[in-house]
Amino acid sequence: MAQYNIDQIKRSVRLEEVAGHYVKLSRQGKLFIGLCPFHADHHPSLTVDPQKQTFTCYACGEHGDVIAFVQKAEKCSFAEAVEKLSPVTSLPMTHPLPPLERGKVTPGAINEKTECPMVSPSPLERGQGVCYLTVQKNNQFLQALLPYACGDSDLTPAYLDFEVGVSPGMVPKEWYKMRNRVIFPLRDEMGGLIGFAARKQPDGDPDEPKYRNTSVEEGYRKSENLYALNLAKEAIRQDGFAFVVEGYKDAIAMHAAGFRNTVALCGTAMCDGHVALLKKYTSQVTVLLDGDRAGEKGSTEAVAILRREGLWVVKGQLPAGEDPDSLFRLWGKEAFVSFIRGLRKQLLSSEEVALFNRISRQVQLLLQKHNAGERKVLLSDLTKMFAYRTGLSLRDGHPATLDWRWL
Known part of the structure; x- marks a missing residue:
């Protein structure tokens, strides 16, 4: 086995991303939840803590860090798990093994009675990965x-x-x-x-x-990938939202302007696969598709799909016939940066007005309801709205000022 700095490997990979290659994870608060691949799980029992970088199954008891997860998933030794993770971290190794395949493991497919997880030996046939x-x-x-x-x-x-x-x-x-x-x-x-x-x-x-x-x-597959996500995911986490643009050159222009929380649809329409990727890193999206008829249609459809899946979305309007790449080249970097920042601030302000109206309507409904169950649902929705309002205010650079006396 090649010599590695184990701590460096652990710092270089995200457990939720590695685990996401085997099972579908969904964010619940600060954690990720999914069906455990290590036993016949029918109700999500696997919990991944992105802060501690640990996983725990509260049904079968399996737990550990990213190396332990790969050991169990690949049915391999500690040394082999480290070598399999090394290509992912771009750390050097002298005896490379094939990188982690992105096959989806069904619950119960990995257990003590099997010699290896039930991952297709030919990922391309199933469209779930790229072979070595x-x-x-x-x-x-x-x-x-x-x-x-x-x-x-x-x-x-x-x-x-x-x-x-x-x-x-x-x-x-x-x-x-x-x-x-x-x-x-x-x-x-x-x-x-x-x-x-x-x-x-x-x-x-x-x-x-x-x-x-x-x-x-x-x-x-365009529908299962977002261009620049590998470079943007940490910025998306830090900034709390993602910009979604249309093409490759648009994403590069946004990154060049400092908006590194930008991904692109690769010239295709928003799909469920794109939404699933975005939800792993944020619950808020700003759509900036091209300022032409096709872009407007695509923006409207993208907003509808994202909202249907529970994300908070705002849509930016670019000048007619322009896109982020053309605007960067036309105006220059400084003017383009000012435009995007101003547009984002304007979108947040208009979104706050819309959110305030939604809160007002929700309060009126609450006053009319006497059933405890219905009131509980409405109060839960109001709590989410106020939490989102606070987030908007902080990102817009001023304190939250919403007051019950305004309702």
Whole structure:
């Protein structure tokens, strides 16, 4: 076994993210809850504490840290679990093993009677991950990319962070469809290289499509991934909300402007898979899709889906025909930053008015109800509204001022 700093590995990975590769987790307060994969669990018994970075199953008693979870899930030794986590943390190792596969383990699939968890040996067939050989192939293509000049010195550092390059004209047959295009590497929330998006250059064939992406068969699904989430997730946690934009270049422009809590839909409509990813890190979203008819339609649909799933959402209106990338290039970094900050403040103010109206209506309903059960539900909703109101005020830079005398 290679020599590792165990503490460094534990600091470099998030237990909730690793566990989320095996079971579906949902946030409840400060914890994540899910069906335990280590016994036949029918009611969520597994609890993951993101602050302590520990897991506990209150039914079967399994508990421990991220290494213990991988040991149990992969049915492997401590040393093997550390080696499996090393590719995730980008720490060096001398005897690499395949990284954690993103197969979903059914409850009870891992127990003392089995030699290994019931994870598909061919993740691509089930669309639940990218196999080790595919990751190797993707990394080889990434290393072959040529430098890309984005045309704006303020954007250049961000384009380097996102590893954007240009595919050479001479490429192996399997990459032929992406030759002579601007390449956006696609990484999952753990940072795994799962594919590429290839954008046609201005002098490209007019009959060619604007984008060519890694196919579903090759392991990439737009509906299950958010561009830049691997870079944005910590900022989303810290800021308490996420910006959602439309395209790859929009996300890069937002990151270049300092809004590192930004993810992109990769040019597709908001899906349940996107919502599930967002809910792992926040309950509040600001949608900033393109300022055209298609963008307006997409924004409306995205807001509806997010609200249906219980997230608090505000929708930003961009100038007609513009997007974050075009505005950054048109106005420059400083003016763009001021615009986004002003827009966010304006959205919060308008949202507070709408929230105040909702609270007023809820109080009127409460005064009309005499059934204890109905009043309990209404009071619970009011508590959530007031908690959200406080959060809005703090992020907007002024103290909460809502007063019962206003109702």
